[in-house]
Amino acid sequence: MRLRKRQRLILVLLALLLGGGSTALVLAALGEKVSLFLSPSDLLARPIEPGKPFRLGGLVAAGSIERRPDGEIRFLVTDGAHQVPVAYRGVLPDLFREGQGVVTQGALDPTGLFRAKEVLAKHDENYMPREVADAIKRSGQWKDPGSNAAINGAPAR
Numbered sequence: 092m093r094l095r096k097r098q099r100l101i102l103v104l105l106a107l108l109l110g111g112g113s114t115a116l117v118l119a120a121l122g123e124k125v126s127l128f129l130s131p132s133d134l135l136a137r138p139i140e141p142g143k144p145f146r147l148g149g150l151v152a153a154g155s156i157e158r159r160p161d162g163e164i165r166f167l168v169t170d171g172a173h174q175v176p177v178a179y180r181g182v183l184p185d186l187f188r189e190g191q192g193v194v195t196q197g198a199l200d201p202t203g204l205f206r207a208k209e210v211l212a213k214h215d216e217n218y219m220p221r222e223v224a225d226a227i228k229r230s231g232q233w234k235d236p237g238s239n240a241a242i243n244g245a246p247a248r
Contacts, residue, residue: 128194131173141201147175148194156189168193168205177205184212 127145129137139145152167152174159165164183167174177195187193187210197207 130170131168131175132170134175135173139199141199144196144198146194146196147177147205147207148192149174151187151189151191151193153189168195175205176203177207179207179210181210183210186212 127139129139129145129147130149131147134147147168149168149170152169155165155167155174157165162180164179166177166179168177169175177197179195179197191212194211195205195207196209196211197205200206
């Protein structure tokens with residue numbers, strides 16, 4: 092009888108050990124895939140070291156889009172309170188424009204320029220990524236998207 096209890100205890104402990112180990116592996120793998128989301132104000136309050144990937148979101152600042160001869164596109168991402176310079180090489184979404192809600196994936200370089208590897212824009216006139224809207228609301232710059240009010244001079248669309 093004691094042998095059965097001992098075997099059962101060993102099996103339960105082994106199952107817990109294997110379950111905990113597999114959970115740790117899954118979390119470690121996800122930790123490498125999940126990236127932090129920051130608004131320009133969040134980035135100012137919580138600096139990120141150069142080269143560490145994260146997502147930067149906000150609005151494309153009015154008058155900030157610059158298309159360079161070498162194919163690089165530069166623009167400013169703003170949350171209404173602060174802005175971050177972004178550089179991107181590649182094809183931008185069709186709806187990318189000033190005043191547009193965007194989320195960019197990339198990392199800061201040593202000069203503080205955000206080097207984007209991916210740029211995402213809203214997909215229709217009524218959608219703004221929740222993270223972007225929340226960041227703009229936190230900055231105190233939120234304007235009702237249904238109104239014709241402007242955020243930093245950019246018309247709501």
